[in-house]
Amino acid sequence: MTTMLSTQTDYDDLVRDDRVSGRVYYDPAVFEEELEKIWYRDWIYVAHESEIPEPGDYVTRRIGLQPVIVSRDEDRAIHLLLNRCRHRGNTVCQSERGNAHAFRCAYHGWTYNNRGGLVGVPYAAGYDGSFSREEYPLARVARMATYRGLVFGSMSASGPSLEERLGKAAKLIDQFVDLSPEGEVVLRSGVLKHSFKGNWKMALENSVDGYHPNILHHAAMMLITKGRKVDMESVFGEHTDALARDLGSGSAQLDLTPVNRERGGRVVPHGWSAEAWQQYQDAMGRRYGAGRASEIIQIGGPHFCIFPNIIFILNQFRIIQPVSVDETIVYYYPTMLKGAPTEMNQRRLAETYLIHGPAGRVAPDDFEAYERNQEGFRARTNEWLVLRRGLHRERRERAGTIAGHETDETTQRGIWRHYREVMRS
């Protein structure tokens, strides 16, 4: 007789207040548990409404590892369906995007409308009278909700609403979207896809790590600021006024507002013409009034992440897609500001591929760092990752958030606190 050893993971042991064990990045059992407790329970960002503007449009995505279809029907309603034929389980859509009012499984031809209803099956006489199409629609993701055009799905039928879950991050989404003179961002300018051999949580943590930019991206910073009166030390250095903020629920922010205000809304000069800039300011003024428009522009775009899979930095949405415990894809979607001058949106697009493309100045550094991280975890003596930076100087703010110096690990600690709470539940 053999005795099964308990394989239950003690997350209080692995995730401490000032450090985490490397095991949370490489243990397949932890990854499997994350799928159940995070990816199949929480609200997960899946797409933006502007990606499927026309009736019949669809995109295929994943929630965790589960394939889903985001479709728009002829009444313009959005549906979030599982991409799995009800017959024998094939994915019915293979393309990443397309336009179709019906999906036909290539295996045996079962055909569904884009609301998920089963339209018909070949050789129907092979099914007896008790067979009903109504019993075999494509399954739906349990809950779907949108906020400012962002579409989220949850595999769990119960739990907090999306707005409850977004919490303080909702206002930062507003800040991002309100930069549009029409109050909408548009994601129809392609996507950069970066795959790396490392755990998904690295991309989330790194997105709000204010300690590394001037070090890992030093060469990029020199290139970006070359010939410009920009001192990156005052943005990501020791003497910056910017903050690292734990927003709660695993969301976190690098608050560059003080720096942005000093610099007219942008850390780095934007590079568009004075004429385009004036057009933009006028359009913003028409929508919000001159005072409010000026405030929105001065504050600039926010830099933050929402646990577990969406990041807002500069002009982009970044989406984290786990593949396995040690493989991840990060999608960089440049966003266009609806109603902004074309020149301005072209610059936003260029900024995305120049800085974050495969030969860009910043993103390749990050992916190299993630892979070195994963490699380093093979060394199993003293497995702790130290996250104590700034623990002594962070403070709770009146809003209930926790703020530290921008280079401090307040943001990582916030992410891990939430992670521990979710994983031990």
Added chain:
Amino acid sequence: MRSSSDAIFQLTSEFAAVEVGRDVRGKGPRLMIHDMQSGRCIFLDPLELAALAWMRHEDLLPFLDPARRENGRHQ
């Protein structure tokens, strides 16, 4: 049977591939639709096309039932 249309273009998705063109061999113009998978072809006159323009996509769903191919109308 494909038509000698004066302007043919292809439309493809992951579910089907068709050639569409304006056919002028009859006494009046028609729209030719050629299903590249089965080789079947249909010619639709302007009145039929106008009728299609009044349809909702859900009205077309019965035609997408794969069983229709088995009942002889499409053979």
